[in-house]
Amino acid sequence: MAYSELIKNFSRIRAYLRSFYVHGFRHRDEYTAKSARSYDNERRRIESWLGGYMSFGQDESGRRVFLSVDSRAIQDNPLYRAFRTRSFTDRDIMLHFHLLDILDGPESREGLSITGLMDELSERLSDFEDDSMPDESTVRKKLREYASLGLVELRKKGRETIYRRSEDRTDLASWDAAAAFFQEAAPLGVIGSFLRDRMPERFQKFRFKHHYILNALDSEILYDLFAAIRESRMVTLTVHKRQQITVLPFRIYIGTQTGRQYLLACSMAGRHGGTRRPGQSTGPAPGASAASPTGQSAGPAPGAPAASPTGQSAGPAPGAPAASSSGPAADPPPHIRFTFYRTDLIDNVKTGEKTDPPEDLSEELDAFTSHVWGVAGSNAAPLQHIEMTVLAGPEEDFIVQRLEREKRCGTVEKLDGSRWRFSADVYDALEMLPWLRTFTGRIADLQCTDRRVIDRFRADFDALAGMYDMNSTGAIGNSTGATGPHTGEPDPGGADTVTTDGDMTDALS
Amino acid sequence: MLFHEIYGSYYQAVAAILGEAVHGTLTEKKLNALVQEHAFGESLLSIPDGLKGERWRLLRSDLSTPLQKEPSMPLTLLEKRWMKTLLQDPRIRLFEPDMTGLEDVEPLFSAETVVYYDRYADGDDYRDPGYIRHFRTILRALRENRELAVCFESRMHTRLRLVVTPSRLEYSEKDDRFRLIASGRRRRWTINLSSITQCEPRNLEKAGDLEVTNKNTQKDPPKASVTFELHDRRNALERVLLHFSHLEKETKRLDENRYLVTLKYDRQDQTEMVIRILSFGPVIRVTEPESFIILLRDRIERQGLLFK
Numbered sequence: 001m002a003y004s005e006l007i008k009n010f011s012r013i014r015a016y017l018r019s020f021y022v023h024g025f026r027h028r029d030e031y032t033a034k035s036a037r038s039y040d041n042e043r044r045r046i047e048s049w050l051g052g053y054m055s056f057g058q059d060e061s062g063r064r065v066f067l068s069v070d071s072r073a074i075q076d077n078p079l080y081r082a083f084r085t086r087s088f089t090d091r092d093i094m095l096h097f098h099l100l101d102i103l104d105g106p107e108s109r110e111g112l113s114i115t116g117l118m119d120e121l122s123e124r125l126s127d128f129e130d131d132s133m134p135d136e137s138t139v140r141k142k143l144r145e146y147a148s149l150g151l152v153e154l155r156k157k158g159r160e161t162i163y164r165r166s167e168d169r170t171d172l173a174s175w176d177a178a179a180a181f182f183q184e185a186a187p188l189g190v191i192g193s194f195l196r197d198r199m200p201e202r203f204q205k206f207r208f209k210h211h212y213i214l215n216a217l218d219s220e221i222l223y224d225l226f227a228a229i230r231e232s233r234m235v236t237l238t239v240h241k242r243q244q245i246t247v248l249p250f251r252i253y254i255g256t257q258t259g260r261q262y263l264l265a266c267s268m269a270g271r272h273g274g275t276r277r278p279g280q281s282t283g284p285a286p287g288a289s290a291a292s293p294t295g296q297s298a299g300p301a302p303g304a305p306a307a308s309p310t311g312q313s314a315g316p317a318p319g320a321p322a323a324s325s326s327g328p329a330a331d332p333p334p335h336i337r338f339t340f341y342r343t344d345l346i347d348n349v350k351t352g353e354k355t356d357p358p359e360d361l362s363e364e365l366d367a368f369t370s371h372v373w374g375v376a377g378s379n380a381a382p383l384q385h386i387e388m389t390v391l392a393g394p395e396e397d398f399i400v401q402r403l404e405r406e407k408r409c410g411t412v413e414k415l416d417g418s419r420w421r422f423s424a425d426v427y428d429a430l431e432m433l434p435w436l437r438t439f440t441g442r443i444a445d446l447q448c449t450d451r452r453v454i455d456r457f458r459a460d461f462d463a464l465a466g467m468y469d470m471n472s473t474g475a476i477g478n479s480t481g482a483t484g485p486h487t488g489e490p491d492p493g494g495a496d497t498v499t500t501d502g503d504m505t506d507a508l509s
Numbered sequence: 510m511l512f513h514e515i516y517g518s519y520y521q522a523v524a525a526i527l528g529e530a531v532h533g534t535l536t537e538k539k540l541n542a543l544v545q546e547h548a549f550g551e552s553l554l555s556i557p558d559g560l561k562g563e564r565w566r567l568l569r570s571d572l573s574t575p576l577q578k579e580p581s582m583p584l585t586l587l588e589k590r591w592m593k594t595l596l597q598d599p600r601i602r603l604f605e606p607d608m609t610g611l612e613d614v615e616p617l618f619s620a621e622t623v624v625y626y627d628r629y630a631d632g633d634d635y636r637d638p639g640y641i642r643h644f645r646t647i648l649r650a651l652r653e654n655r656e657l658a659v660c661f662e663s664r665m666h667t668r669l670r671l672v673v674t675p676s677r678l679e680y681s682e683k684d685d686r687f688r689l690i691a692s693g694r695r696r697r698w699t700i701n702l703s704s705i706t707q708c709e710p711r712n713l714e715k716a717g718d719l720e721v722t723n724k725n726t727q728k729d730p731p732k733a734s735v736t737f738e739l740h741d742r743r744n745a746l747e748r749v750l751l752h753f754s755h756l757e758k759e760t761k762r763l764d765e766n767r768y769l770v771t772l773k774y775d776r777q778d779q780t781e782m783v784i785r786i787l788s789f790g791p792v793i794r795v796t797e798p799e800s801f802i803i804l805l806r807d808r809i810e811r812q813g814l815l816f817k
Contacts, residue, residue: 004555005550005551005552021754022750023746023750023760024759025760025761025762044551047550048550048551049549055759059761061762064761068757068759069757070773071755072755081518081549084517085517085549086512086514087514088519090565090566093567094567096515097523097524097567098575101580124566124575127569130566148586149585149586150583150584151515151585165583166584168583170608170609171607171609174606174607175592175604177604178595178604178606181600181604182598182600184680185682186591186595188594190511191588194516195588203651205675205676205678206677206680207678208679208682209680209682210682210683210684210755212682212754214751214754220511220512226618226622229622230619251624252618252624254624255626255627256627256628256683258751259752264624372626405631434788434789435788437787437790441807441810441811441812441815442812443812444815460790460791461790461809461816463790464787464790464791465813466791467791467794470806471813
């Protein structure tokens with residue numbers, strides 16, 4: 001088949017776009033999922049769509065192609081262009097422009113029957129050498145499709161169907177700034193970009209910091225999931241082109257710091273027993289039971305990357321079978337078991353039957369989410385208690401502010417003039433390690449009921465110190481607030497190092 | 510359906526071309542220019558052929574068209590549903606969009622369906638009437654190229670009054686905050702909208718003058734860069750590259766498990782970068798610049814003392 005810069009299925013290009021954007025170090029021969037010719041075609045397409053953002057590198061192994069974008073410097077997500085590449089037939093485009101134009105005529109105000117439409121179309125096509133007409137059924141089919149898209153309205157007049165162009169009553173110009181903002185700041189923002197395509201004047205004065213444009217590539221998946229959530233339908237997810245998982249979807253979790261999006265869902269199997277609450281008997285140790293496709297626990301499949309959102313605990317291959325529903329559980333399983341799935345690993349969503357959500361779902365969901373730090377953990381596991389004591393002098397309010405605004409659950413309390421304690425009960429404390437490390441230099445004490453958290457933190461710190469030729473000695477984990485000496489020096493990266501006079505929010509420790 | 514040809518660039522380009530043809534102003538040159546403006550790098554190989562070769566039967570050989578009107582398309586149901594969804598978002602109060610025609614439209618999802626799980630808790634208050642008023646004043650000033658007189662409290666808790674030329678509004682998804690990027694007194698200002706206590710439009714600037722001002726004083730500050738070696742264990746490659754994916758970067762493979770990553774970032778965000786790199790622990794070893802390594806060492810040293 002001849003090369004075209006347009007494509008029929010978006011999923012075909014998704015993996016390439018992602019790899020060019022996220023990885024960018026691969027050479028042609030490392031794209032082994034499909035043939036080298038497929039790679040050449042997809043690379044050529046992406047270059048055609050996103051030419052200005054493509055970069056090339058050369059090293060001893062060959063040429064690398066990658067997408068390099070500083071998302072803070074742009075106002076429109078360039079990846080949205082990939083959603084404007086759907087292929088079509090000669091007949092599709094011919095009917096699109098002629099039908100909408102015919103239905104926009106003054107004599108079509110009250111609508112036209114199929115006969116009227118066909119007559120008008122025939123007259124127009126007679127201008128061309130090829131004046132062959134499409135079948136009436138083809139035109140009807142296109143009109144029905146356009147009715148489902150909202151472009152055309154159908155009404156019955158006796159036995160006849162009358163077709164009318166849909167009317168726009170919304171003042172689109174009043175949406176220009178809102179569309180410019182939300183196309184980047186709301187889920188399914190690509191739809192906002194379609195909306196902006198219609199606007200002759202486009203507001204162009206928004207910019208976005210900490211902006212993960214890659215999430216756009218999951219838009220089709222998200223659209224299907226939102227539809228299923230709204231209608232309370234089961235979905236069968238195809239993950240990594242092979243595994244199929246059937247779950248009831250509830251929420252979409254979006255990371256503003258990780259660049260990832262997740263589906264929170266539950267399997268409907270094992271509806272007996274109850275969700276474990278703090279103080280209840282402990283089940284399998286977290287990390288011992290296969291708890292989640294996002295990889296909270298068991299080891300990865302050979303050669304597969306661990307899929308934990310934080311990577312703190314090695315997990316099964318991304319999208320491994322929904323072990324929450326099928327894995328062994330020592331204790332009676334909870335009534336409903338919640339699981340997170342990375343949306344970028346979902347290849348397809350097949351919507352299934354409507355399902356009545358369990359009566360106590362809302363209660364169970366709140367109980368679960370109030371003890372989840374991010375997107376890891378299983379309500380089949382017991383809660384873990386964690387405490388971190390942080391040093392912050394009287395002039396270092398910004399540290400306390402950081403604790404308050406960055407904690408996602410738990411509490412912050414003042415111990416004395418220079419020590420503050422954060423404490424929380426979470427399903428997976430290992431997931432908190434990256435955040436805990438951001439307080440490096442100020443952590444006076446760290447306690448957790450899961451000893452692995454302390455061990456991992458300490459081992460990582462020792463390794464880190466070693467990497468910069470520094471020794472670290474001493475022990476962490478003294479039970480009663482092991483407070484080491486604080487240098488008392490101003491934090492080199494503290495509030496007073498923020499450069500712009502007016503900027504108060506970059507004050508990070 | 511989200512991935513559909515009616516939203517495609519080819520349809521956009523053809524609509525623009527037919528718009529010219531309806532008015533009888535289409536030329537070969539204009540046709541090619543419109544393809545380049547609305548479609549992709551290689552679209553010149555296919556769109557003119559589809560149109561002029563009469564395959565699509567929209568354009569006659571003399572570049573006229575049987576169409577009566579400039580092509581237009583009603584809002585699709587998908588677009589209306591997305592707009593209706595936004596009406597649930599508290600940030601929509603900052604804008605004043607027309608809601609006519611959306612009354613019977615179902616949103617795509619409800620607000621509680623989406624959770625920004627790691628967003629900071631002290632974001633801007635989009636319900637505050639004063640905040641909304643300031644936002645709209647800034648928006649209008651940006652549209653009309655006006656100067657602004659702003660009063661705000663600096664991070665040192667001093668009150669400042671300035672006349673600035675607004676450049677743009679920047680939103681941080683992580684902080685859930687808007688900042689005004691502006692210039693005044695020969696420098697660039699980043700002002701949190703939540704810290705603004707007064708905001709009034711000033712005289713209308715001449716657009717040309719403002720452009721000159723913008724060029725001279727609103728240049729983005731120079732970028733800094735940091736290079737580190739990334740050891741791919743515990744899925745670090747994926748985590749790190751995704752985490753920093755919003756920055757301009759280049760990654761090279763050193764061997765099976767090691768990569769060299771160079772990131773470019775705004776110099777004023779150095780502290781944030783130090784913290785973010787520390788959050789990954791020992792899978793990242795910064796190799797340059799030395800000044801960045803010193804900042805890391807300082808924190809590690811202090812933590813080492815606390816461990817003793």
